[in-house]
Structures are given as C-alpha cells and as structure tokens.
Amino acid sequence: MRSSLAARLALLFACLSFAALAAVGAVLYNSLARHLADRDDAALVARVEQIRTLLQETDLISLIHQKPQLFANMLGNREALLVLRFAGQAPLIEVNPSRTPVPAVAPMRTSAPLALTDVQHAQERGGIPFSVLAISTAISGSRQDLEIIAGRLMTERSRVLRAYRNEILLVASCGALLLAGLAWWGARRGLRPLRALAHQTAAIGVRNLSTRIDAQNAPRELAPLIEGFNGMLDRLDRSFTQLSQVSADMAHDLRTPIGNLLGQTEVALGQKRDVAYYEKLLGSNFEELQRLSKMTDNMLFLARAENADNAIARKRLPLADELERMVDYFEGVAEEREVRIALHGDGIVWADQTLLRRALGNLMANAVRYAEPGSIIVLSAVAHASGIDLSVENRGPTIPPQHLARIFDRFYRADPARADSAAFSGLGLSIVRSIMTLHQGRWQATSQDGVTRFTLRFPHEPARP
DSSP, X not given: OOOOHHHHHHHHHHHHHHHHHHHHHHHHHHHHHHHHHHHHHHHHHHHHHHHHHHHHHSOHHHHHHHOTTHXXXXXXXXXXXXXXXXXXXXXXXXXXXXXXXXXXXXXXXXXSOOOGGGOEEEEOGGGOEEEEEEEEEOOTTOXXXXXXXXXXXXXXXXXXXXXXXXXXXXXXXXXXXXXXXXXXXXXXXXXXXXXXXXXXXXXXXXXXXXXXXXXXXXXXXGHHHHXXXXXXXXXXXXXXXXXXXXXXXXXXXXXXXXXXXXXXXXXXXXSOOOHHHHHHHHHHHHHHHHHHHHHHHHHHHXXXXXXXXXXXXXXXXXXXXXXXXXXXXXXXXXXXXXOEEEEEXXXXXXXXXXXXXXXXXXXXXXXXXXXOTTOEEEEEEEEOSSEEEEEEEEESSOOOHHHHTTTTSTTOOSOTTOTTTTTOOSOHHHHHHHHHHHTTOEEEEEEETTEEEEEEEEEOOOOOO
C-alpha cells in the first residue's frame, strides 16, 4: 500500500523533530550533570579544608573524646563518608551511615589549598557515582600525619538526573508527535494546489483539448509544471487537429480518384464501346491508380520516417555529384517550362544518399512547377560551422507568411481551391521535413518579393572518439 506524501512528510518531520529535541535535551542534560558534579565536588573540597583547618589548631585526641558527634554533624548527609586515621592504624573515627565501602585510594600529601581536580570519581554498585577526596596532613600535637578520607555516594544526584533525562525523552516524544501532526496538516494544506491541478488535468479530454490549466492562483513552485502541462496540451491539441485535418484531407484526396474510377467504369459498363474508348478509359484509370499508389507510398514513408527508432545509412557524399544529378534529372522538365537551373557551391554532406535525393527532388519539383518562365532556379550549397546548407531558390508567386508557417504540414496546400490536387498529393514538403528530422537537421522556407527559397541544413559528421 502506497503511503501519502503528507504522511511521509509528517513522519520525516517527526523524526527530525525528535532528533533535534533529543539533541538539545542531551546538551542540557550534560550541562546540568556537570554543574551538579562541580557543586558536589566543591562541597567535598570545602568539607576537607574545614576539617584540616580544625585539626591543625586543635588537639585531635582531646577533640574526639570531648565531641564525638562533631564530625558526624559536620557531614549532615547519610550518603557522606568520613574517615580519620593515622597511616597503618585503625581509624580514630569513621562516619559511614550508608556503610559504603571505603575506597582504597592513596592520600595526597599537600598543604596547599585543594581544588576540584583533586577529587576522584568512581562507580559503585548499580552504576551510582562516588566522589572521594583523600589527603595526608599534619595535625596539632602529633608527629605523624593524619589521613583524611571524605567521600559521598551520589544517589540523589543520579535520581535527579535520571528523572530529568526521562522528562527530556517525554518532552521530545510529545513534541515530535505534535510537530508531526502539524506537519501532516500543513502538508495536506500545502498540497491543495496539487490536488486542484490533478482535478484540472483529469477534466481535460479529447473533446476539450483547447482547455489550459489555470496558473493564476497556483504557487510559484508549480508554475514550471503547469507550463509543461500547458505546453504538452498545446502539442497534443496541435497534433490532434493536424491528425484530424490529415484524415479529412486524405479522405478528400482518395475520394476524388476513386469517384472518377467508379464513374468512368459505370459509364463504360452502361453500353458497349469501341476498343479506342476502352483503351482511353484504361489509360485514365491507370493514371489515377498511379496517383493512388504514389500517395500510399508517401504515407507509408511518412509513417516509417516518424518512427524515432528508424536508423538511416548516413555517409559522406560529394555534393557536386548529387547536385549535378539533380540538374540532369530535372533539366528536361525545366526546358519545357523555359526555366534554367544553375549550380553554386560544393562540399561534402553527411547524409543518407537515397533520402537526400528524395528531399532535393521534392524541392526541385516544386521549384520547377512554380518558377516563372525565363527565370533561373538556383541550387546552392553553403558550409557553416554547424553544418552545410542546401538551398533551392526560384522566382515565382510570393507565398504569404500564413502559408509559410504550415507549408511543411501534411496535405497542406496554399491554394484553398485545390485546383491542381489531381496532380500533387500535398505530401512532398512533409516528406522533406521527415527526412530532415531523421538527419537531425533543420528546414526553412522564405518567400519575399517573388523569390522563394527552401533551405535544408545537414549537420556535420560528429568527430570520432
């Protein structure tokens, strides 16, 4: 089962929140533990200093006999430990209400003021910290130094710190849960534009491809996504419209010759005719069938060319041979229309030979067809840094700009009356565009002041590694 994006964000936010709160709590816990330890060590140092000062000014034996409860009262805590003894002898006094084992520490011989660093730390049973300070000092009325061992079992401090740690974990857990809930609510609220976007895209179908997603109230982060969706809808709308137009044009172009074939055949079958009539009828039908066959071949070529997986056999071709071949092929037709063909430029083109000839042939056929009698068709090649341009230029009727934008579409004719649809299928320039797409090249048509130029740019052969 897939989890929602809001739930994932809430879980992630909860984990991050718990980690952050726990880290802050750990810092505060360590700080508190350090301060409590310093406080207890300072109290231990003060107690030992107090006892050392007292013993240096007072007769120890007399003091113990006169005030045996003095040292017990000085501790004031049942977890405290105090041992006074001469080295190697039994303790003169031992105050140990909690019966903590006296640690085996070597007393430190010093008369200087004690510091917190002189306190030693250990762990007693149950992991409870135990602090001890042991010194050896001279006392009044005795030649032998007296050992003072003072310590304290930190049971209360451990309990306080354990309770504080549990509170930190509880607060961090509650805080993480609270923030997770807020994150889930915020994510749900923040994802509302995405749900609105999903509703808008789900409402778009074939019947309303012209609808566009409203980006006015969408967050700035969704603007590129909405632009991408709208761009995709533009392309789908354009392709669907073009496909519908292609279907309509194809039906129109197929209906005319098929209607002619049916009509002529029906008339011929109406009564007996002579041989000359039948020969003329078969000749006419043959021309119509040829046009249908050519149109079918062109449609099949376009369908295959638009398959991106189609591989073409590109190789280095000398342009001089290819251009001269074009001139030789169209020279007869050009002479019939009183048009001359001129060549300019030379070089090497990296292209599929068959497809190159077909593209140039289609452009040349259009140029010869629309060239003014007595004019010159210029077939030229110009090399650039990004490739080589092959151009076919003729003088004739200027193509309006609104037609230039669609002149490479299938079945598109600048002449809405389609006066010459019987001779041309309207697929020649579409085939040129598909050929250039296969070559990853560019195509362009310009028409101004009676001069129309079609330019094909073939990219250079990529450098071999």
